[in-house]
Amino acid sequence: MLYIIGLGLGDEKDITCKGLEAVKKADRVYLEEYTSILTVGKRALEAFYERDDLIVADRELVEQGDEILRDADSADVAFLVVGDPFGATTHSDLALRAKNANIRCRIIHNASIMNAIGCTGLQLYSFGETVSIPFWTETWQPDSFYDKIIGNLSRGLHTLCLLDIKVKEPTLESLTRKKREYEPPRFMTVNQAASQLLQIIEQKQSTELSTEKRLSAESVCIAVSRVGSSDQKMVSTTLKQMTDVEMGPPLHSLVIAGTLHPLEQEYISEFAL
Amino acid sequence: MLYIIGLGLGDEKDITCKGLEAVKKADRVYLEEYTSILTVGKRALEAFYERDDLIVADRELVEQGDEILRDADSADVAFLVVGDPFGATTHSDLALRAKNANIRCRIIHNASIMNAIGCTGLQLYSFGETVSIPFWTETWQPDSFYDKIIGNLSRGLHTLCLLDIKVKEPTLESLTRKKREYEPPRFMTVNQAASQLLQIIEQKQSTELSTEKRLSAESVCIAVSRVGSSDQKMVSTTLKQMTDVEMGPPLHSLVIAGTLHPLEQEYISEFAL
Numbered sequence: 030m031l032y033i034i035g036l037g038l039g040d041e042k043d044i045t046c047k048g049l050e051a052v053k054k055a056d057r058v059y060l061e062e063y064t065s066i067l068t069v070g071k072r073a074l075e076a077f078y079e080r081d082d083l084i085v086a087d088r089e090l091v092e093q094g095d096e097i098l099r100d101a102d103s104a105d106v107a108f109l110v111v112g113d114p115f116g117a118t119t120h121s122d123l124a125l126r127a128k129n130a131n132i133r134c135r136i137i138h139n140a141s142i143m144n145a146i147g148c149t150g151l152q153l154y155s156f157g158e159t160v161s162i163p164f165w166t167e168t169w170q171p172d173s174f175y176d177k178i179i180g181n182l183s184r185g186l187h188t189l190c191l192l193d194i195k196v197k198e199p200t201l202e203s204l205t206r207k208k209r210e211y212e213p214p215r216f217m218t219v220n221q222a223a224s225q226l227l228q229i230i231e232q233k234q235s236t237e238l239s240t241e242k243r244l245s246a247e248s249v250c251i252a253v254s255r256v257g258s259s260d261q262k263m264v265s266t267t268l269k270q271m272t273d274v275e276m277g278p279p280l281h282s283l284v285i286a287g288t289l290h291p292l293e294q295e296y297i298s299e300f301a302l
Numbered sequence: 303m304l305y306i307i308g309l310g311l312g313d314e315k316d317i318t319c320k321g322l323e324a325v326k327k328a329d330r331v332y333l334e335e336y337t338s339i340l341t342v343g344k345r346a347l348e349a350f351y352e353r354d355d356l357i358v359a360d361r362e363l364v365e366q367g368d369e370i371l372r373d374a375d376s377a378d379v380a381f382l383v384v385g386d387p388f389g390a391t392t393h394s395d396l397a398l399r400a401k402n403a404n405i406r407c408r409i410i411h412n413a414s415i416m417n418a419i420g421c422t423g424l425q426l427y428s429f430g431e432t433v434s435i436p437f438w439t440e441t442w443q444p445d446s447f448y449d450k451i452i453g454n455l456s457r458g459l460h461t462l463c464l465l466d467i468k469v470k471e472p473t474l475e476s477l478t479r480k481k482r483e484y485e486p487p488r489f490m491t492v493n494q495a496a497s498q499l500l501q502i503i504e505q506k507q508s509t510e511l512s513t514e515k516r517l518s519a520e521s522v523c524i525a526v527s528r529v530g531s532s533d534q535k536m537v538s539t540t541l542k543q544m545t546d547v548e549m550g551p552p553l554h555s556l557v558i559a560g561t562l563h564p565l566e567q568e569y570i571s572e573f574a575l
Contacts, residue, residue, distance in 0.1 A: 038411060042320035045310060045412070046350075049319060077319075113413060115420025125423070125569055136421055138311060138413035138530050139318070140386060143426050145411040147388025150398070153416050154432050158459055161427070184453060186431055257411050296398055 031098065031127045032107045033114040035139025039257030040069045041077035048137045052078050055107035059086040059097055063196040064119070065111035066216075066280065068258040074109075083109075087197050091119055094126050101132045113141035142256060142282055146189050149251045149263060149284060150296025156189055157181030157287070162222045164193045164215065175229045178244055178285050185288035192217035192281055216279035219252040223271035223283065244268070249286040251297055252276050266302035274302065304371065304400045305380045306387040308412025312530030313342045314350040321410045325351050328380035332359040332370055336469040337392070338384035339489075339553065341531040347382075356382075360470050364392055367399050374405045385414035415529060415555055419462050422524045422536060422557060423569025429462055430454030430560070435495045437466045437488065448502045451517055451558050458561035465490035465554055489552035492525040496544035496556065517541070522559040524570055525549050539575035547575065 032051045037043030044052070052058055060071060060083045067074075075081050086108070090096055097108060114120050114136050127134040147153050158181065160174035174190065181188045195215040203210040230244055246269035254262045254276040264274050271283070289297070305324045310316030317325070325331055333344060333356045340347075348354050359381070363369055370381060387393050387409050400407040420426050431454065433447035447463070454461045468488040476483040503517055519542035527535045527549040537547050544556070562570070 035413065037318060039320070042323065043318050043411070045316050045318050046322060047312070047315035050315065113417045113420060115423075116417070116426065121420070121423045121425075121569060122565065125565070125572075128572060138316070138418040138421070140308065140411035140413055141417040141426075144386045144389070144414040144416040147386060147394070148409055148411070150388075150394045152394075153389065153414075154434070156431065158430050158457070159427050180457065184431070257409075292395065292398070296394060299398075299401060 030105050031101045031124075031132050031134045032105065032137060033120060033124060033134065034107055034109050034137040035113040035141070036067060036109055036111050037139040037257060038067070038112060038142065038145055039255070039259070040067055041073045043067075043139065043257055045137060045139060048139065049078070051105070051135070051137060052107050052109070053080070054105060056104040057084065058082065058107045058109065059084045060109045061086050061091060061111070063088050064116065065194065066196070067111055068255050068278070091123065094123060097123065098127055098130060098132060101127065102130070113139050113143070116141045116143070140257060142191065143189065145256050146253065146282065146284060148256060148261070149253060151187050151251070151284060151286065151293050152290065155185070155187055155287060155290070157184060157186030159189045159191060161191045162193060162217065162225060162283075164195065164217060164221075165225055172229045175226070175233070175244070182244060182285070182287055187287045188285040190222060190283040190285065192219070192222050192283065194280065217281065219274060219276055219281045219283045220272050222281075223250065223268050226268060227272065244285065249289070249297075251284040251286065252281060253284070254279070254281045256282070263300045264302055265297040265300055270302055303378050304374045304405050304407045305378065305410060306393060306397060306407065307380055307382050307410040308386040308414070309340060309382055309384050310412040310530060311340070311385060311415065311418055312528070312532070313340055314346045316340075316412065316530055318410060318412060321412065322351070324378070324408070324410060325380050325382070326353070327378060329377040330357065331355065331380045331382065332357045333382045334359050334364060334384070336361050337389065338467065339469070340384055341528050341551075361392075364396065367396060370396065371400060371403060371405060374400065375403070386412050386416070389414045389416065413530060415464065416462065418529050419526065419555065419557060421529060421534070422526060424460050424524070424557060424559065424566050425563065428458070428460055428560060428563070430457060430459030432462045432464060434464045435466060435490065435498060435556075437468065437490060437494075438498055445502045448499070448506070448517070455517060455558070455560055460560045461558040463495060463556040463558065465492070465495050465556065467553065490554065492527075492547060492549055492554045492556045493545050495554075496523065496541050499541060500545065517558065522562070524557040524559065525554060526557070527552070527554045529555070536573045537575055538570040538573055543575055
């Protein structure tokens with residue numbers, strides 16, 4: 030049996046009792062740490078699970094898949110994912126591989142940022158499609174997320190922006206070598222995300238005629254960091270001010286507010302800058 | 303301290319370890335059972351928590367709020383919610399009341415249908431705004447959810463439809479009496495939801511000119527029931543067929559598929575009718 034188990038968003042205690050039970054009895058336990066992170070690392074998880082044999086699964090191992098699914102028709106294999114199991118495409122792919130190999134697969138759900146963002150007091154029903162904001166490079170500056178935000182705003186909907194995370198990315202130089210070297214992990218801050226959004230606004234401004242429901246430096250945003258942990262932080266302010274807000278250690282997420290209901294307005298004013 | 307604790311979606315073991323710890327040490331524990339239900343009832347929860355004093359909180363008690371917040375500045379009060387704490391508006395309202403009364407409030411997140419719907423293999427990034435489908439009566443047949451589904455479809459996005467639940471609704475006759483009487487609980491099935499959608503399609507067809515990306519009897523839908531429990535069920539088929547599919551006991555949810563990615567297509571074909 031393959032168990033794909035969500036760890037939730039905070040620390041080692043955010044696993045469900047059902048998840049913990051499966052982890053304790055599994056023959057092998059893999060920990061996926063490249064699409065998201067908790068506020069604690071492998072050691073804290075091992076201590077809480079009372080086992081010292083967690084295997085960190087990087088992107089290569091997961092996408093290749095065979096090692097994880099080895100003998101899983103007879104053995105119990107647990108695959109641990111920060112948040113909910115199906116937050117990332119990779120994991121439904123793993124479930125599909127298991128099915129195709131006649132391995133039974135059990136999903137143990139947990140909170141993900143897609144629903145925990147309700148902690149801002151913004152109604153989940155009033156969110157449009159979620160976007161991802163990637164790190165820009167000098168030569169690669171995609172902005173398709175901007176049009177999606179505008180699409181949501183035009184319907185009065187909020188947008189959850191998931192911010193890029195780079196963990197165990199091979200350095201460009203090492204790609205051609207046998208021995209891979211990795212860049213230090215990077216996590217996009219709300220400051221970087223706001224700054225990229227402001228750059229796009231500046232470029233697009235001239236062609237944008239309607240001033241209604243457009244994204245501007247004065248648009249209301251909410252920053253959240255380390256959701257679910259004891260030092261979670263939330264700040265609401267303008268997009269412009271968001272370039273300067275200090276949200277502390279990762280992970281950060283950003284919400285662009287659509288039309289605010291009075292109750293939502295009251296809620297976010299509690300943590301206005 | 304007020305703890306608002308998500309119970310997740312399946313049974314008593316879907317609470318997080320952090321949540322269970324808070325329940326065990328709380329002075330009073332309230333269980334909200336009117337916006338959603340687990341596959342098990344109060345008794346199973348009490349057995350698992352090793353305490354026999356859970357207080358069922360109905361809508362009146364929660365919306366009035368004072369009883370729940372009583373002495374919560376000095377005592378520990380736990381308020382249990384199926385799914386994630388902020389799935390329903392009522393609960394952010396409770397958190398706000400706590401703040402205004404200077405009562406500290408801690409949210410313990412869990413899975414909700416808003417993210418667990420990823421179990422269908424449809425990417426959460428490809429969902430537009432979520433809609434609620436209410437029970438129709440002879441004189442009250444709102445259809446605003448239809449326009450939202452069309453709005454999502456026109457952008458290629460999937461729609462999660464949350465289906466109505468009526469628990470402890472006063473009978474019309476008893477509203478004017480001192481002693482309230484309650485209707486038996488009702489949970490909308492995917493059959494009822496599909497049937498209401500087909501009726502709307504029939505009424506709107508004549509005025510709808512574009513055949514592209516419109517909702518029709520042949521649109522691909524996915525039904526899910528009892529997500530997160532051991533007898534969870536998923537079926538993909540057309541909207542028309544969906545009026546006939548047997549999904550078993552509550553809760554049911556329905557997804558109207560937008561543009562399907564090949565991997566999504568492959569995933570849902572595994573449970574096609």
